[in-house]
Amino acid sequence: MHVDQKSRTATFNIFCLLTTTHLVQKPINHLSASLSKKGNGNSSRNTICSFRNVYYTLSLLTQQPQQTQASLRSSTPSPQPTPLKTPLREAGIYKLKFQHMALDFQELLLHTILHLLFTLCIIYPPVEFQRAGFTIQTLFCGYLGVERDDFVGYHLRRSVLTRFIHFCSPLFYFIYLSVVLRETIFTLRPQTILQFGAYISIVIAGVSAFIMLRHWWNRFDEHLTVHCLKRYLGSNGSNWLEVAESINTEYRNMLDTLSITLTGIDRVVMTSSWILNITNYTLTCAQVSDVSLEAIRADEHPISHHMQSGGSAQFVSICVKSTTECFKPFIIRVRAESFRDLRNKLDKPIAMAREVVLKQSLNERFVEAFTQQIALNPKYDYDEPERLEPCLGCSSELSNVKLWKRCQNDVQDDVDAGRLIPRCTQCYCRPMWCDTCMGLIFASKQDPHRPELWMPGKAQCPTCRATFCVLDVAFLNMTRNS
Numbered sequence: 434m435h436v437d438q439k440s441r442t443a444t445f446n447i448f449c450l451l452t453t454t455h456l457v458q459k460p461i462n463h464l465s466a467s468l469s470k471k472g473n474g475n476s477s478r479n480t481i482c483s484f485r486n487v488y489y490t491l492s493l494l495t496q497q498p499q500q501t502q503a504s505l506r507s508s509t510p511s512p513q514p515t516p517l518k519t520p521l522r523e524a525g526i527y528k529l530k531f532q533h534m535a536l537d538f539q540e541l542l543l544h545t546i547l548h549l550l551f552t553l554c555i556i557y558p559p560v561e562f563q564r565a566g567f568t569i570q571t572l573f574c575g576y577l578g579v580e581r582d583d584f585v586g587y588h589l590r591r592s593v594l595t596r597f598i599h600f601c602s603p604l605f606y607f608i609y610l611s612v613v614l615r616e617t618i619f620t621l622r623p624q625t626i627l628q629f630g631a632y633i634s635i636v637i638a639g640v641s642a643f644i645m646l647r648h649w650w651n652r653f654d655e656h657l658t659v660h661c662l663k664r665y666l667g668s669n670g671s672n673w674l675e676v677a678e679s680i681n682t683e684y685r686n687m688l689d690t691l692s693i694t695l696t697g698i699d700r701v702v703m704t705s706s707w708i709l710n711i712t713n714y715t716l717t718c719a720q721v722s723d724v725s726l727e728a729i730r731a732d733e734h735p736i737s738h739h740m741q742s743g744g745s746a747q748f749v750s751i752c753v754k755s756t757t758e759c760f761k762p763f764i765i766r767v768r769a770e771s772f773r774d775l776r777n778k779l780d781k782p783i784a785m786a787r788e789v790v791l792k793q794s795l796n797e798r799f800v801e802a803f804t805q806q807i808a809l810n811p812k813y814d815y816d817e818p819e820r821l822e823p824c825l826g827c828s829s830e831l832s833n834v835k836l837w838k839r840c841q842n843d844v845q846d847d848v849d850a851g852r853l854i855p856r857c858t859q860c861y862c863r864p865m866w867c868d869t870c871m872g873l874i875f876a877s878k879q880d881p882h883r884p885e886l887w888m889p890g891k892a893q894c895p896t897c898r899a900t901f902c903v904l905d906v907a908f909l910n911m912t913r914n915s
Contacts, residue, residue, distance in 0.1 A: 537616075540614065541610070541614065544609065544610060544613055544614070545606075548605075548606050548609055552602050552606075554567075555568075555569070555598075555599075555602075556599060556713070557696065557698065558698070569591070569594065569595055569598060570591065573594060576590065576594070577590050577591050577594070578590070581684070581685060582681075583681060584680060584681045584684040584709075585658070585662075585677035585680055585681060585716070585718075586677070588658070588711060588716040589648075589653045589656055589658060589659070589716070592656075592658070592713070592714050592715060592716060593644075593645050593648050593649075593653070593656070594645070595713055595714060596641065596644075596645070596713075596714050597641045597642060597644075597645045599713075600637055600638060600640075600641035601637075601638045601641060603630070603633070603634035603637060603638075604631075604634040604635060604637070604638040606634070607619070607627070607630060607631040607634050610627065611631075618631050619631050657715060658715065658716045658717070658718065659673050661717060661718055661759065661760050662676045662677060662718060663676075664757075664759040664760070665718075665720060665759060676718075680704070680707055680709070680718060683704035683705055683706065683707060684702065684704055684709075686704070686705075689704065689705050690702060690703070690704050691703040691774060691775065691778050693767050693771040693774070693775065695748075695766055695767060695768070698711070698712065698713050699711065699712055699766075701765045701767065701775075703721075703775065703778050703779075705721075706720060706721050706722070707719065707720060707721065708720075708721060708724060708753060710753070710763055710765055717760055717763055718760075719753055719755065719759075719760060720759075721779065721780070721781075723755055723756055723757055723759060724753050724754065724755060724756070725753075725754050725756060725781075725784070726751055726752070726753055726754075726779070726781075726783045726784065727751065727752050727754075727783065727784040727785075727786065728749050728750070728751050728752075728772070728783055728784065728785050728786060728789045729750055729751070729752050729764075729786050729789070730749070730750040730786070730788075730789065731747060731748070731749045731750070731769075731788075731789045731790060731791065732747070732748055732750075733745060733746070733747045733748075733792065734746055734747075734748070746768055746769075747768065747769040747791070747792045748766055748767065748768055748769070749766070749767055749768070749769055749772045749789065749791070750764050750765075750766045751764065751765050751766075751767065751772070751775075751783065752764050753765060769791055769792060769794060770794050770796075772791070795884060796873060796876050799872065799876050799884070799887055799888075800869055800872035800873060800876070802888065803868075803871075803872035803875060803876075803888075803903065804868050804869070804872060806888070806903050807834065807868065807903065807906040807907065807908065808908065810839065810903075810904060810906065810907050810908075811839060811907060812907055812908050812909065812910035813835040813837045813907040813908070813909055813910060814910045814912050815835065815864065815909040815910065815911060815912065816911075816912045818909075818911045820863070821864060821909075822865065824865070824866050824867040824870050825865050825866060825870075825895075826866060826867065826869075826870030826873070826874070827867065827869070827870055830867040830869075831867070832864040832865050832866055832867060832909075833864070833867050833868060833908060833909050834864060834866055834867065834868050834871050834906055834907065834908055834909065835863075835864045835906075835907055835909060836860035836862065836894055836899065836901050836905055836906060836907075837860070837905060837906075837907045838857055838858065838859045838860070838901070838905050839904050839905055839907070840857050840902055840904040840905055854891055855891075855900050856900065857891065857900050857901055857902055857905055858899045858900050858901075859899065860894045860897055860899035860901060860905075861897065861899075862894060862896045862897050862899075864909060865896065866895075868906075868908070871906060874892065874895055875887075875890075875892045875903070875906075878890070878891075878892035878893065879892075888903060889902075889903075890902070
């Protein structure tokens with residue numbers, strides 16, 4: 434068997450150590466005994482110590498590694514190994530802590546955004562929330578009552594309740610966090626920012642509740658709306674409730690009331706003698722005889738959800754001022770179509786700023802094109818002009834058009850996008866409408882999402898329900914029987 438040089442050298446060294454240990458052990462013992470009897474001084478002791486050191490060293494070298502380790506473990510207990518705090522290990526610990534903090538921050542940010550979106554939908558409810566009945570007015574209808582029965586009292590209660598709920602929104606936020614997060618939010622000894630914020634939200638909600646209870650206890654006598662009504666008390670009036678009752682009476686007359694809504698909350702109501710501006714927290718009452726109105730700004734938006742067709746819409750901002758300083762000036766923002774209704778409702782003109790230019794609405798442009806088209810149609814000879822009456826629609830102009838079937842559509846019905854359209858029929862009604870009102874009636878019967886098909890469309894006579902098209906509308910040609 435081949436044995437390399439390193440193996441032979443190791444075997445020879447071990448043999449030499451064993452031999453040396455056996456030969457040296459007995460002379461050392463004999464020499465130490467003789468020297469102890471004779472006492473030969475310090476030099477002898479040094480020699481003996483040197484031999485003993487050599488002996489112990491050789492004996493340790495000749496022992497097996499396993500036996501040496503066992504003896505060391507039995508003699509002295511080994512301490513528990515401690516992990517080394519190397520820079521790499523510390524960096525890993527810090528990285529784990531940072532990742533944990535980042536995850537907590539991301540979770541907190543996500544829940545904060547969700548709560549903000551929900552709060553905005555409560556403060557400014559979209560159309561979907563209104564249809565689902567998820568508004569303050571619907572949820573608390575039992576406490577608020579019916580608006581038509583007690584208009585002023587309803588909005589006094591609504592404004593105070595709305596302010597209380599909105600100011601409780603921070604408290605709802607921290608309650609929500611205490612449910613979804615693992616961290617303790619409400620504690621007797623706050624230490625973190627969230628815990629201090631929770632205490633502040635409790636204080637805000639408590640102050641808001643105190644204000645609401647104070648208004649309820651004083652029967653809203655210190656409400657801003659009540660202060661506004663008190664300024665309209667005459668010499669014989671002794672209580673603001675009399676003014677409120679007059680507003681309630683006029684509001685119940687729905688035929689003489691104009692209501693303009695821009696958003697889910699902001700609304701303008703005009704009665705025969707009052708302009709009522711409704712917002713989230715206030716109800717401003719202005720007497721028509723005491724106000725001056727001025728259109729200060731007009732802006733147009735290419736896409737608006739206020740339009741049924743989803744097209745462009747123009748909005749006009751109107752500044753309402755009091756001539757006797759009974760209230761602070763406020764601004765109402767309405768659509769251009771509502772602005773025209775408001776101007777027609779008032780008995781006084783509305784001042785227009787130089788930069789305000791009202792754009793024609795879609796219906797107005799159609800009525801203009803409708804009038805131009807029927808002017809090209811043959812005229813209808815009418816020999817009884819003395820029997821003409823004011824238009825049933827506007828009552829401001831005499832009736833000047835007659836439905837007279839002139840088109841050739843009398844064989845079969847038309848089909849438009851799978852929908853059956855009946856053929857035109859003869860109308861036997863006497864003239865009762867003007868050209869403008871007839872155009873508005875025709876436009877109201879068309880699809881609002883497809884204005885390009887209004888002109889070739891069809892409608893029904895508002896009196897006899899006969900079907901007609903644009904070609905069947907004719908101006909009157911006044912003739913007299915000879």
